[in-house]
Structures are given as C-alpha cells and as structure tokens.
Amino acid sequence: MTVDLDRELIAALVRTGDAELFRQLVERYQERVFRLVASVLGPYSEADAEEVTQEVFLRVYRQLKGFRGESTFSTWLYRVAYRRALDRKQLARHRLPHSSDAALASVAGADNPFEQAARAQQSARVAVCMEALPDLYRTMLYLRYWMDCSVEEIAELIGAPAGTVKSYLARARQRVERELEKAGHV
Amino acid sequence: MSNDPIQETLAARRPPRLSPYFSARLMRNLPEPRRGVSSRTKTLAAVTLLTVSLLLALADWPQWLSTTAILLSPVVALAMLAPGRIAAGVAAICVVLLREEH
Numbered sequence: 495m496t497v498d499l500d501r502e503l504i505a506a507l508v509r510t511g512d513a514e515l516f517r518q519l520v521e522r523y524q525e526r527v528f529r530l531v532a533s534v535l536g537p538y539s540e541a542d543a544e545e546v547t548q549e550v551f552l553r554v555y556r557q558l559k560g561f562r563g564e565s566t567f568s569t570w571l572y573r574v575a576y577r578r579a580l581d582r583k584q585l586a587r588h589r590l591p592h593s594s595d596a597a598l599a600s601v602a603g604a605d606n607p608f609e610q611a612a613r614a615q616q617s618a619r620v621a622v623c624m625e626a627l628p629d630l631y632r633t634m635l636y637l638r639y640w641m642d643c644s645v646e647e648i649a650e651l652i653g654a655p656a657g658t659v660k661s662y663l664a665r666a667r668q669r670v671e672r673e674l675e676k677a678g679h680v
Numbered sequence: 681m682s683n684d685p686i687q688e689t690l691a692a693r694r695p696p697r698l699s700p701y702f703s704a705r706l707m708r709n710l711p712e713p714r715r716g717v718s719s720r721t722k723t724l725a726a727v728t729l730l731t732v733s734l735l736l737a738l739a740d741w742p743q744w745l746s747t748t749a750i751l752l753s754p755v756v757a758l759a760m761l762a763p764g765r766i767a768a769g770v771a772a773i774c775v776v777l778l779r780e781e782h
Contacts, residue, residue: 513710520703528698540696547698551706613688620689639690670686 496522500567508559516558520551523568527551527575529643530651533636534579534629538621539586546582550575572651580629616674623673631666638663 500519507515527550532543554574561570624632630652637643637651645663649656699705729752 513707516710517703517707520706524702525698528702529695532696537690537693543696544699544702547702548706548709552709552711555710616685617689617692620685624686635686636690639687640693641695667686674685 496568497566501563504558504561504563504567516555519567523571524551526647526651527571529637529641530572530575530633531579533633533641534576535583535586536625536632536636537640538625539583542582542586543579546579547575550578553578568650569653572653576633576652583629619674619677620670623670626673627666627669631662631669634659634663635666635670 500522503515503519506512507519524547528543528547531546531550532540535543535546550571554571561567565573624635627635634648634652637648638645643651645656645659648663649659652659654662
C-alpha cells in the first residue's frame with residue numbers, strides 16, 4: 495500500500511536523516527505535485543511551476559519531523575503545494591493573459607485568416623473568463639482540460655470526492671460559458 | 681467554431697513538463713543536516729553542572745572535586761556560547777566559591 499510505504503519511508507527518514515529516502519518520496523510525487531502547481535498558476539505563469547514545486551518539497555523536507563500523520567502524507571503534501579502555488583499566484587496576478595500570447599497559441603495550424611482571427615479572439619476571451627474564476631474552479635478546469643487529468647486524479651490532488659469534482663467542473667464550465675455568451679462568443 | 685471553447689483553448693496549449701533533473705537539483709538544494717552538539721544537550725550539560733556544583737557545596741565532599749568543578753565550570757559555560765547557559769555556568773562557579781568560603 496502506498497500509504498504504508500510513505501509512512502515507513504518517513505519514519506526511516508526522520509530516524510536516520512538519510513536524504514536518499516527523501517529522494518524516493520520526491521520521485522514518487524513530483525509529477526503530481528508539479529501538475530497541481532502548474533494548474534494553480536495557469537498557462538500564463540507556467541514558467542514558475544518548477545520553482546514552486548522545488549519550494550514545496552523543500553518546505554515539506556524541513557517540516558517532516560513535525561508531520562504527525564493525522565492525514566496521509568500525500569494529502570498533506572498536496573495541501574502544502576496548493577497553498578504555496580496560490581501564494582505565488584497572488585504575486586503573479588499582474589501577469590494576466592494578454593491577447594497576443596493566447597492568440598499565438600490558438601491560431602497554430604489554422605489555415606483561414608478569418609478562422610484564425612475568430613479563434614484568437616475566442617481564446618483570449620476564454621483566458622480572461624478562466625482567470626476571473628474562483629481559484630478552485632480554475633485549478634480544476636486546468637487540471638482536467640490542460641493537464642488532461644482524470645476526475646479521480648483531480649479528486650486525489652484536491653482532496654475531494656470524485657462526485658464533488660464532477661459537480662465543481664460542471665459549475666466552472668457553466669460560469670465560463672455564461673460569460674462567453676454575454677460577450678457573444680458562443 | 682468549436683462547440684467547446686474551453687477545451688479547444690486549453691488543448692491548444694501544450695502542458696508544461698517537469699525537467700528530468702528536477703529531483704537531482706532538489707537534492708542539491710536540501711539543507712545540510714545539523715552537525716555538532718544540539719542546543720538541548722548544551723542546556724542539559726549546564727543544568728547538570730549546576731546540580732553537581734550545588735551538591736558539592738552542600739555536602740562535605742573532597743577538595744579536589746570542588747577544584748575540578750571550579751576549573752570546568754567556566755570552560756563549559758564559554759563553550760556553550762549562549763547568555764542563558766553562560767549564566768548557568770557562572771552560577772555554578774558562584775555556588776562552588778560560596779562553598780569554599782564556608
């Protein structure tokens with residue numbers, strides 16, 4: 495069991511201070527933590543995702559002795575990652591999407607100039623609507639449609655039941671679609 | 681135009697990938713484990729010293745024990761290099777000296 499293995503690794507790490515044991519923990523969780531952090535930061539701050547992931551693991555390493563095991567290690571780790579990424583997101587608020595960036599991404603491969611322009615406009619509008627969403631909704635949408643995570647994976651990362659994730663995703667989509675409709679883009 | 685603008689917009693952006701050197705870089709950045717005697721041990725040593733000095737002061741023990749305590753107290757106290765602990769060391773010396781006076 496992963497939970498038991500984590501517990502054994504952490505106990506041995508606290509007892510011996512062997513950094514190699516920490517490496518094992520990191521390699522087990524680094525991809526998932528990175529996906530969560532990148533999704534909180536969004537496509538407009540993705541360059542910071544790896545740095546924040548480093549900070550998350552360093553913080554966890556320093557606080558490992560204080561980990562009392564009231565929740566599983568992964569739940570604790572994801573919570574630290576989510577909070578740390580949100581802090582960074584607050585700092586990076588000024589880096590909101592600008593249309594040229596969104597446009598470049600969306601027009602790649604399009605042939606028709608009218609279609610290109612329409613896509614660029616839509617992409618910019620979606621990006622603005624996404625950034626206006628509450629943090630949790632936005633993170634879930636990015637996890638699902640940008641990172642291609644399954645509902646079960648999102649549930650694990652967010653620490654919520656799969657049913658809750660589905661309903662949050664639906665609500666988040668509705669909000670974005672409503673805003674797009676208002677702007678006449680759908 | 682797509683029926684799903686959210687999916688279309690997000691799918692157009694490639695998700696970022698973690699560098700293959702991530703864990704190696706992280707391991708290099710880990711803080712070094714603390715070396716030397718811990719703060720707790722130092723405090724314990726100071727308290728022990730004080731207790732032994734008190735015992736020497738109260739009991740009629742041989743002169744050489746008192747002399748050893750007088751010699752060791754400042755050395756240990758200075759080695760601890762913290763005001764609180766130095767105070768404990770100085771207190772130990774005072775107790776032994778008082779005992780000598782009597």
